[in-house]
Amino acid sequence: MAKVTDLNVNGKKLRVDVDPQTPLLYVLRDHLNLTGTKYGCGESKCGACSVLVEGVVMRSCVTPVQRVSGKQITTIEGMEKDGKLHPLQEAFLKADALQCGYCTSGMIITAASLLNKNPKPSREEIVKHMDANICRCGTYPRIVNAIEIAAGTRKEVAE
């Protein structure tokens, strides 16, 4: 039973006609063609589906779309502004903090939520905040480096 839900995604106001219990992940990917947010596990254990809701990270695979109605949602597609990459996006490239790239959207979004509340996190704080995200390719050390570069707490990229 579909119902129209008002959404605010990456600064755009939209209406979607879906069952209000539909996980936000599928609304983004299948109905709004925003496929940057990924399915990894379906039980909020891997972070691939992470989005920002009013600057705070949420797992879209277990979030019914009606719960975020009217709230400001940011996906990976919304990180770039006028063709300019977000500092985290730049930093991930500079630190070569990806291999297959499938976890990368979730990592960048989750890191953004950390920097939103703690602009200069320590290494320990980064590890603690990011621990809920999985990178099976094992680029964790490089992701930590990338976040430090974006936060300005690290200059050099130690190879």
Add this chain to the structure above:
Amino acid sequence: MSDDDLGLDLEVERYELFAGPAYNFNFNRRQFLKAFSGGIALIVPMSNLVARTLQQEQGESGGGRGNQRIPNDIGAWIHIDESGTVSAFTGKVELGQNIRTSLTQAVAEELHVPLSVVRVVMADTDLTPFDMGTFGSLTTPRMAPQLRKAAAAARETLIALAAEQWKVEPGTVRIENARFVNHDASKSLTLAEVAKGQKLVKTIPPDVAITPVNNWTVAGTSAPKVNGRDFVTGKHQYTSDMKREGMLYGRIVRPSALDAKLVSSDTKAAQAIPGVIVVRDGDFIGIAAPDQQTAMRAEKAIAVHWQAPGQPGNDQLFDYLKKNAAGNRVSGRPVGSVEDGMKAADQQLSQKYTIAYIAHAPLEPRAAVAEWTDGKLTVWTGTQRPFGVRSELAEAFHIPEEKVRVIVPDTGSGYGGKHTGECAIEAARLARASGKPVKLVWTREEEFQWAYFRPAGVIEVTTGVKNDGTVIAWEFHNYNSGASAIQTKYDFPNQNIQFHNTKSPLRQGSYRGLAATANHFAREVHMDELAELVKMDSVAFRLKNIKDERLKAVLEAAAGKFGWDRKKTEGRGRGIACGFEKGSYIATAAEVSIDAKTGRVKLERVVASFECGAIVNKMHLHNQVEGAVVQAIGGALFENIQFSNGQVLNGKFSRYRLPRFSDMPVIEIVLLDRKDLSSAGAGETPIVGLAPAVGNAIFDLTGTRIRSLPLAPDGVVSHG
């Protein structure tokens, strides 16, 4: 052709899961063959596999169908279009190992063009030359030289054309930054102006000269990931992101367990849902629906009853493997006489090591988008064997291979776990029935239950050692894991090394490194046990038995960087391991601590030293070695498939523990660059040293010797 003839240091046999038909559909008769039965592991002798690969690469006709010849005309590999873009074609697949970038470097180097001018077209069975598959760490040692040769031949052909236009000697023409210039640069032409978009039909001369390592200016640099921007912006379309016009979403009704037979089913309620198509073909029940939610709803509405036979579980596993090996094929040739060696030994040791099944758990699960158009089937899917999957599809649907096209977008990893085409076949079956394109993305649970695992194993080692540290007799039996790296680079005078084929309760196949992890674990823990027996230091004991300079070099580099000669840190244990696989060398040192109260193991520090000949891209190589170490932590410490009666019991991320940020030790990588040696692949070997180094470190700290992987299933070391 034997492995010796090929000059290769390879195992005789290896489990590469070449899927026989996963499905055999027949739309007239209800016929269904299932190859999901536990225990069916198709063994392809590695010597055949490699022989065929190399034959093809040398242009001889390989076995099998006619279109499996490796083409020798330049245009099959390199094309320059009217805009001056250089396209390089390869059947290899990009899974995050960054060969897209390293192959771009190779082509750009030979053609003297900027990286941005080169576009590598990968893994499209209609566009790219035949390829056996992306496995075996073969891209760097085989595909890169192939593309270099084609690019060099293209360069020479085009230089000749430019020279003809200017009526000068070809020797006075060169390419500089994508332009042809004459001797004093008074004349120049663009690539496009010379190539004119024509197909380059000339044959690649067998003796075409490629740039020697010492003259590398593009390879050997840390070129950034070619399309990195697409991945940090979410723009890259993985198979699971794709949409086709009119596309439906698929779901498969899965059996209750391996080897389950369908007893009864009721699909009426599902069929009544608007827009839902239910496909029945023997035991196969699939759904196609206009959206995912409807497909899931339809799946829930289907009542099914399966019957599965009783099957072994974890407790019976290792006995089952040994029992079912009796009378099966054994491979291996003895060296010297183990019997004599044992007689000459001062001490003897006999130990058993066990290895659990683990899962690949690629973050992007299996996915496929299938579309039939005028009798031709196109499937986009994340597989490591596009041509192999094309064959599987042709076989499943009884159509010629020319009517099947498989395309592999850069995929969300594989680690050896995506060789087979189950998902492609399932999607194609649903598309055929519905007359519309169908996207099928496996759930995480399906990826655990219905794919395949790294083989479990039992390894028995019996050895004799002299008190001066010489290992004088070495008897090594591997049951089920495989023969990768079963041969050793140690200099043992008497050896009897055997791999025993057996039955497996679970479906198994290649996993990054294959059996090299299991064999290095058993070997390197055993070496430590021998060192202990003769009261020698772990590093000194190994050096005593090594003649191979390259193995010595990585071992000494790892020990040096680790500070092996320094006084040990209080409350820390240390361990070391070294080895060789697929043309490259690894040594890994590890330091652990254990919480006195809880017994929780913490991996504090890892030093990995790696050498694979001439380094093509240092940054990406560093990334690969580091990533392999991180992945190895899981298999070493806690990854373990729990199963019973054909069901995987921990097949989701909330139950199957994977390495996370908090599991990371300090990782230091030492890369040895041997410009005098040809480049070997690096995707696998770095994974093998971690587990034994950690096991040895735990012993060093606690005196407890653990001979099974995972070493600490619940994160805790049980003091036995």
